[in-house]
Amino acid sequence: MVMGLLSEGTPLTWEETKKYADHVRYHGVQQFINLHKRLKDRKGDVLKWGDEVEYVLIRLDPTTQTAKVNLKSLEILELLKEYKNKNEFHPYAWSPEYADFMVEGTPATPYGGTLAHVNTVEANMQLRRQVLRSLMDEQMGEIPLTLTSYPRLGCANSSHPSYEPNPSETSVLNSIFIPDEIICSSHPRFRTFTRNIRKRRGEKICINVPIYKDLNTPSPFIEKFSNDFDGESARVAAVDHIYMDATPFGLCNSCLQMTFQCYSIEEARLLYDQLIPLCPIMMALSAACPFFRGFVSDIDCRWYASVASADDRTAEERGLKELNESKHRIYKSRFDSVDSYLSESSERYNDIDLVIDKDVYKRLIDAGIDQSLARHISHLFIRDSVSIFSEHIHQDDSRDSDHFENIQSTNWQTIRFKPPPVNSTIGWRVEFRPMDVQLTDFENAAYVVFLLLITRIILSFKLDFLMPISKVDANLIEGNKRDAVLNGKFYFRKDVRTCSKDCKSKSADEYALMDINTIINGGPLDGEADVPGIIPLINQYLQSVSIDVDTRYTILAYLNLISDRAAGKLKTTARWMRDYVRQHPDYKHDSVITDKINYDLLTLCNEISKGVHHPEGLLHKVSSRTKVDLPSSLKKQVDQENATILKHEMAMRSKFWPELNNDNNVEAN
Ligand code: ADP
Ligand code: MG
Numbered sequence: 117m118v119m120g121l122l123s124e125g126t127p128l129t130w131e132e133t134k135k136y137a138d139h140v141r142y143h144g145v146q147q148f149i150n151l152h153k154r155l156k157d158r159k160g161d162v163l164k165w166g167d168e169v170e171y172v173l174i175r176l177d178p179t180t181q182t183a184k185v186n187l188k189s190l191e192i193l194e195l196l197k198e199y200k201n202k203n204e205f206h207p208y209a210w211s212p213e214y215a216d217f218m219v220e221g222t223p224a225t226p227y228g229g230t231l232a233h234v235n236t237v238e239a240n241m242q243l244r245r246q247v248l249r250s251l252m253d254e255q256m257g258e259i260p261l262t263l264t265s266y267p268r269l270g271c272a273n274s275s276h277p278s279y280e281p282n283p284s285e286t287s288v289l290n291s292i293f294i295p296d297e298i299i300c301s302s303h304p305r306f307r308t309f310t311r312n313i314r315k316r317r318g319e320k321i322c323i324n325v326p327i328y329k330d331l332n333t334p335s336p337f338i339e340k341f342s343n344d345f346d347g348e349s350a351r352v353a354a355v356d357h358i359y360m361d362a363t364p365f366g367l368c369n370s371c372l373q374m375t376f377q378c379y380s381i382e383e384a385r386l387l388y389d390q391l392i393p394l395c396p397i398m399m400a401l402s403a404a405c406p407f408f409r410g411f412v413s414d415i416d417c418r419w420y421a422s423v424a425s426a427d428d429r430t431a432e433e434r435g436l437k438e439l440n441e442s443k444h445r446i447y448k449s450r451f452d453s454v455d456s457y458l459s460e461s462s463e464r465y466n467d468i469d470l471v472i473d474k475d476v477y478k479r480l481i482d483a484g485i486d487q488s489l490a491r492h493i494s495h496l497f498i499r500d501s502v503s504i505f506s507e508h509i510h511q512d513d514s515r516d517s518d519h520f521e522n523i524q525s526t527n528w529q530t531i532r533f534k535p536p537p538v539n540s541t542i543g544w545r546v547e548f549r550p551m552d553v554q555l556t557d558f559e560n561a562a563y564v565v566f567l568l569l570i571t572r573i574i575l576s577f578k579l580d581f582l583m584p585i586s587k588v589d590a591n592l593i594e595g596n597k598r599d600a601v602l603n604g605k606f607y608f609r610k611d612v613r614t615c616s617k618d619c620k621s622k623s624a625d626e627y628a629l630m631d632i633n634t635i636i637n638g639g640p641l642d643g644e645a646d647v648p649g650i651i652p653l654i655n656q657y658l659q660s661v662s663i664d665v666d667t668r669y670t671i672l673a674y675l676n677l678i679s680d681r682a683a684g685k686l687k688t689t690a691r692w693m694r695d696y697v698r699q700h701p702d703y704k705h706d707s708v709i710t711d712k713i714n715y716d717l718l719t720l721c722n723e724i725s726k727g728v729h730h731p732e733g734l735l736h737k738v739s740s741r742t743k744v745d746l747p748s749s750l751k752k753q754v755d756q757e758n759a760t761i762l763k764h765e766m767a768m769r770s771k772f773w774p775e776l777n778n779d780n781n782v783e784a785n
């Protein structure tokens with residue numbers, strides 16, 4: 117989970133925040149209009165990109181055989197700051213995250229256009245892990261992990277220090293499972309929007325994740341909750357589900373995100389669209405979240421719990437009551453999948469009923485913004501602000517963008533279209549958000565590099581992944597299921613090399629149901645031509661560009677991992693964790709992750725992330741040739757190469773994408 121904006125200040129109460137909802141919306145839209153006017157013609161930004169990795173802080177205690185979340189982010193962030201001040205070599209940046217046991221790390225400066233940069237990603241991640249580790253007290257069992265979900269979140273005594281949940285209306289969470297102290301304390305924004313999401317909703321958060329029915333799991337599975345004083349939990353907990361009642365059950369789960377800077381707004385819109393159908397596929401491939409609140413679930417990814425955990429819609433907006441006080445019937449949580457493609461040329465695939473704020477839409481159109489973009493923004497702006505700081509209420513709309521960011525950054529969708537920040541050298545960007553984080557730096561680098569290469573083949577080969585967006589939503593549900601990589605069937609274009617716009621056929625003929633192996637590795641499709649496969653297309657691309665030997669070696673090692681995960685030759689993290697629990701001597705086949713199982717699992721995860729244990733079936737016994745920096749010979753050439761690659765891509769693009777209207781002579785930013 118990630119925040120776009122972290123402006124400090126004094127948060128308003130929910131009552132005050134509500135009063136300013138229209139104010140934030142009005143000025144947020146004005147800020148976007150101004151920004152768009154100023155920057156719509158900005159062109160020539162080179163590819164820059166970066167990853168975001170979320171770390172959880174864990175405390176292993178061999179005496180009690182427990183692994184608890186370590187509520188230390190404040191102290192660790194302070195230590196990281198000190199470390200930065202003392203060390204010149206510091207190629208990473210840190211920020212607070214949603215939980216007090218999480219921090220986020222990114223490269224200090226984004227990676228650049230030359231492919232050699234992909235060989236530095238893993239080394240950068242390794243350095244981040246090393247420095248985190250060095251600042252923690254390993255003697256006390258303190259460790260960082262890149263673990264998507266802490267398996268016993270919300271179980272009694274699962275944090276250090278330990279706090280009791282405080283189920284009362286005056287607390288932030290009003291949860292019978294999780295104490296407020298779990299939420300990040302280094303910035304007031306996290307607790308503020310958490311409280312306001314619940315207040316706006318008008319009732320407690322309700323997350324029901326299906327339980328995995330093992331041999332001895334009670335059936336039906338119905339829990340009795342000890343401190344359920346008002347009986348609400350018993351009322352809303354679904355039978356055969358793991359019930360959770362607060363935002364941290366979603367937002368404490370860690371993810372792996374990527375951001376790409378694009379040449380122009382047109383290219384950003386195009387890349388945004390093309391990446392949409394890849395979200396469910398990448399989510400399923402990265403599945404690493406099989407456990408919730410001490411139970412084995414029947415889903416593999418963090419996404420669904422996050423959706424429900426940030427659902428601030430009123431009962432009216434959810435369609436449970438007639439519209440009276442609320443303006444719109446809204447079909448999705450503010451944390452959910454993208455609802456519309458963004459390029460005008462993609463419109464034929466927008467087949468979901470898009471709820472928009474009509475006033476906002478009209479203002480955008482009147483300001484000369486095209487329909488597709490106006491629909492996108494006026495859809496984001498159906499939401500109210502859930503956190504306002506008194507210092508930021510009154511702004512200069514020609515210079516500030518806080519109100520725009522306020523709504524933008526709390527629309528937690530699978531992909532985010534990011535305009536250039538005010539007064540910066542940064543261009544139009546696209547952020548990819550559906551992936552679960554992996555245990556090792558090797559895996560995280562592999563997923564990141566794989567996605568980077570996908571963006572390159574999209575732009576260089578003019579690939580087309582588009583299909584009706586309702587089918588993408590169906591895929592997201594499919595991708596969430598247990599072992600979706602092995603058993604799931606996903607809608608996907610039969611041949612991504614043929615462009616939808618040139619296609620005379622009906623859209624239903626363009627795509628078919630297929631498994632992830634076929635999508636990634638290619639192969640036959642019943643009664644049809646072979647599907648080309650994403651990795652074979654990447655290989656084709658790699659043949660056409662010059663790369664140094666080590667980088668090529670590294671890329672092949674990464675693609676091997678992705679390919680074998682897609683083919684089921686290697687397990688996803690979720691499958692590997694399920695198998696680990698199942699063979700644990702203490703496991704009673706009742707879907708319960710005990711303290712001891714949790715301790716042993718996390719101890720092993722630590723050894724895997726340090727590289728001292730090789731998990732059979734999860735990873736191959738290979739390492740990459742990652743390097744902290746570009747090779748010195750290359751470094752000299754980088755500028756020149758950057759230009760060459762840029763030229764190469766530009767040539768490809770002006771050939772394939774005349775509508776992008778690239779201008780080769782524009783200075784690169
Ligand atoms: P957010 O929380 O909104 O996602 P962050 O600051 O946490 O924003 O992450 C920004 C990401 O974008 C990082 O991965 C960073 O490396 C990357 N990044 C920074 N500058 C650029 C740029 N000019 N182009 C592309 N990516 C960038
Ligand atoms: Mg992010």
Ligand code: MG
Pocket residue numbers: 118119168220
């Ligand atoms: Mg971030």
